[in-house]
Amino acid sequence: MKTLFVATLTSLAAASVLAQTNPIRIGVVTPLSGTYAGIGQQVRWGLDLAAREINAAGGVSGRPLELVYEDSEANPAVAVQKAEKLIQVSKVDFLTGTVNSGATLAVGQLAERNNKLIATTVSFADSITGDKCSPNVFRVNARAGMQSAALADWMAATRPNANVFYLGPDYEMGRSTVAAFKNAAEGKGARTVGEVFAPLDNKDYSPYFGQIRGARPTVIYTSVAGNDTVRLFNQMAEFGVSRNVQVVGASGTVTSQNLAAVGRNADGFVTGVGYSPLIETPENKRFVAAFEAANKAQPDLYGTDSYGVLFLYKAAVEKARSTDTDKLREALRGLSWATPQGVKTIRAGDHQAMQDMYAVRVNGGRFEIVGKVAAAAAIGPDVCTRF
Amino acid sequence: MDWIQFVLAPQVINGLAIGVAVVLMALGLTIIFGLLDVINMAHGEFYALGAFLAVVLIGLGLSFWLALLLTPLLLAAVGYLTERTLIQRVFHSKDRHTLTLLLTFGLGVLLEDLLKIVFGANPLRLETPIAGATELLGLFFPNYRLFVMLFGGAVIAAVWLLVFRTPLGAMVRAAAFDRHMTASLGVPVHQVYAATFAFGVALAALAGVLLAPMYSVFPTMGRDFVFIAFSVVIIGGMGSIKGAVLAGLLLTQVQSVSSLWISPVWSDPLLFGIMVLVLVWRPQGLFGRLGHA
Numbered sequence: 001m002k003t004l005f006v007a008t009l010t011s012l013a014a015a016s017v018l019a020q021t022n023p024i025r026i027g028v029v030t031p032l033s034g035t036y037a038g039i040g041q042q043v044r045w046g047l048d049l050a051a052r053e054i055n056a057a058g059g060v061s062g063r064p065l066e067l068v069y070e071d072s073e074a075n076p077a078v079a080v081q082k083a084e085k086l087i088q089v090s091k092v093d094f095l096t097g098t099v100n101s102g103a104t105l106a107v108g109q110l111a112e113r114n115n116k117l118i119a120t121t122v123s124f125a126d127s128i129t130g131d132k133c134s135p136n137v138f139r140v141n142a143r144a145g146m147q148s149a150a151l152a153d154w155m156a157a158t159r160p161n162a163n164v165f166y167l168g169p170d171y172e173m174g175r176s177t178v179a180a181f182k183n184a185a186e187g188k189g190a191r192t193v194g195e196v197f198a199p200l201d202n203k204d205y206s207p208y209f210g211q212i213r214g215a216r217p218t219v220i221y222t223s224v225a226g227n228d229t230v231r232l233f234n235q236m237a238e239f240g241v242s243r244n245v246q247v248v249g250a251s252g253t254v255t256s257q258n259l260a261a262v263g264r265n266a267d268g269f270v271t272g273v274g275y276s277p278l279i280e281t282p283e284n285k286r287f288v289a290a291f292e293a294a295n296k297a298q299p300d301l302y303g304t305d306s307y308g309v310l311f312l313y314k315a316a317v318e319k320a321r322s323t324d325t326d327k328l329r330e331a332l333r334g335l336s337w338a339t340p341q342g343v344k345t346i347r348a349g350d351h352q353a354m355q356d357m358y359a360v361r362v363n364g365g366r367f368e369i370v371g372k373v374a375a376a377a378a379i380g381p382d383v384c385t386r387f
Numbered sequence: 388m389d390w391i392q393f394v395l396a397p398q399v400i401n402g403l404a405i406g407v408a409v410v411l412m413a414l415g416l417t418i419i420f421g422l423l424d425v426i427n428m429a430h431g432e433f434y435a436l437g438a439f440l441a442v443v444l445i446g447l448g449l450s451f452w453l454a455l456l457l458t459p460l461l462l463a464a465v466g467y468l469t470e471r472t473l474i475q476r477v478f479h480s481k482d483r484h485t486l487t488l489l490l491t492f493g494l495g496v497l498l499e500d501l502l503k504i505v506f507g508a509n510p511l512r513l514e515t516p517i518a519g520a521t522e523l524l525g526l527f528f529p530n531y532r533l534f535v536m537l538f539g540g541a542v543i544a545a546v547w548l549l550v551f552r553t554p555l556g557a558m559v560r561a562a563a564f565d566r567h568m569t570a571s572l573g574v575p576v577h578q579v580y581a582a583t584f585a586f587g588v589a590l591a592a593l594a595g596v597l598l599a600p601m602y603s604v605f606p607t608m609g610r611d612f613v614f615i616a617f618s619v620v621i622i623g624g625m626g627s628i629k630g631a632v633l634a635g636l637l638l639t640q641v642q643s644v645s646s647l648w649i650s651p652v653w654s655d656p657l658l659f660g661i662m663v664l665v666l667v668w669r670p671q672g673l674f675g676r677l678g679h680a
Binding site: 240263 | 395404512532601605611642643652654
């Protein structure tokens with residue numbers, strides 16, 4: 001026991017004197033089971049691919065990256081427990097992987113107490129880099145407001161002064177997405193002709209179709225998700241509500257999980273997102289090919305942003321020449337790095353990544369790019385006041 | 388005028404189509420309760436099972452109409468076996484209500500998880516077998532929903548005739564009213580019970596197939612209608628067919644029309660509020676028990 005202790009001390013001392021070659025540990029708290037398991041799968045595929053590529057090219061400052069996974073079960077309380085375990089037991093240097101916005105906020109508070117840094121690659125809620133921002137939390141993916149900006153821009157260009165009807169699920173996410181898009185759309189000249197909030201897991205939307213038809217909208221915006229999307233879109237087609245009307249919505253409305261069940265009734269739907277596998281750049285084509293070769297599936301925005309976060313970490317550690325939290329935070333602020341979507345920059349004031357945004361249209365099961373908004377136009381004001 | 392044409396009239400007619408769906412669900416529930424005195428908590432899952440079975444049959448190349456015919460028959464067999472192997476075991480116990488309630492509840496949870504394991508959690512869809520829509524007096528109505536209303540109405544009428552106007556129905560009602568007396572008259576009571584349960588399950592399966600093209604198919608779909616179906620059964624009178632039809636159509640109209648003025652999320656509390664009031668004012672429901680009135 002004593003020998004072991006001495007040996008450990010010696011190796012620790014040696015490590016701090018010589019250039020370190022021991023791995024840098026990244027803790028990943030992500031849903032590997034439960035409702036969001038499909039998203040967690042993409043997160044894992046993206047991170048694994050990036051770590052393999054970075055390690056094959058010599059690691060970060062000569063040190064290999066090691067990913068330590070914990071299942072958050074898509075539950076903020078479990079995510080906090082698992083993050084605590086990663087920090088205390090696995091001694092990770094950095095955290096990522098949180099999906100649910102509540103989990104990101106909760107794990108962010110934990111990271112702040114333990115003086116660690118976390119970057120989310122998935123969570124949309126504006127508050128994470130807005131009024132609930134934290135000096136220890138970064139976001140590399142596009143937030144809800146940026147998605148709305150891209151969609152509103154496309155709508156103003158193709159449907160000027162549209163009459164918009166809003167239909168959202170009646171809970172926090174539904175109301176905040178509708179409010180955000182309404183704000184962005186009205187700012188560009190759209191008129192609001194009505195809104196209705198249906199309960200989550202609503203089975204039949206036809207009782208609202210009378211109101212929608214009576215309001216005579218030219219555009220219908222919706223932020224329903226999951227099964228609700230399947231029902232809403234199919235029932236709108238059944239009743240002819242979406243005939244001659246442009247349907248737009250949140251980026252989580254039509255996803256690879258429900259696209260098959262919505263089928264051709266999803267065709268024509270337009271949303272604003274930070275990524276599409278169809279982006280025509282050499283970097284993206286190389287990434288999509290590598291991702292498909294490794295995982296036999298296409299990357300989506302979650303997989304791509306999770307791939308990108310490790311390159312951000314690598315750039316920051318090499319700039320700071322350290323994994324120390326304070327030095328790393330300074331290095332991350334204002335840092336630009338290359339991703340499959342193009343160059344992104346971390347805004348120093350709120351730790352939100354700035355990136356080009358896209359309007360994409362569903363066509364035969366693919367998301368075609370129909371519009372693009374430059375990073376500076378999509379980012380919106382910095383409302384973080386905590387640092 | 389615009390308001391009546393565009394808002395109120397579609398609301399009422401859409402409510403009617405949902406009403407027929409709810410009545411179909413409540414009918415199986417109320418028959419199993421009224422005749423068998425069993426509260427079937429797995430009713431929603433039998434509804435889901437019906438929809439999934441139809442998806443499988445259609446996937447095998449059968450037409451929708453054949454699936455609509457076969458699914459209730461196949462699930463009637465499942466219902467018959469369930470009654471004979473599980474429910475009959477606890478049926479004669481003193482705690483029949485508690486035990487059958489727990490047993491069917493457990494069965495429901497089990498079925499839902501089995502569906503998740505076999506088919507995954509993502510939604511599936513059945514193509515609408517009757518495409519297109521009819522325009523009537525400026526109203527726009529999907530043809531398939533018109534079919535559901537007519538067909539559902541015919542099924543409800545047939546069930547009523549079967550129970551009240553045939554010797555078979557008389558036998559079932561007699562067994563519900565006095566088991567020992569009926570048995571002594573030579574009626575095979577155990578088989579009557581199992582067949583009644585099977586019939587209720589078949590009705591749930593029929594509703595599952597019929598509604599699948601409108602509401603899509605996924606493992607937890609059983610929860611969609613089962614709450615409103617239970618309230619319909621309670622308000623209409625446990626075991627009353629007349630009550631289920633009336634309460635089903637009435638409640639869905641209340642929900643549908645009220646959503647014009649109040650936020651739609653309040654339509655469920657409104658429904659359960661009515662249910663509580665009925666329980667306080669008239670615990671037996673609008674109409675009495677089947678076979679007892």
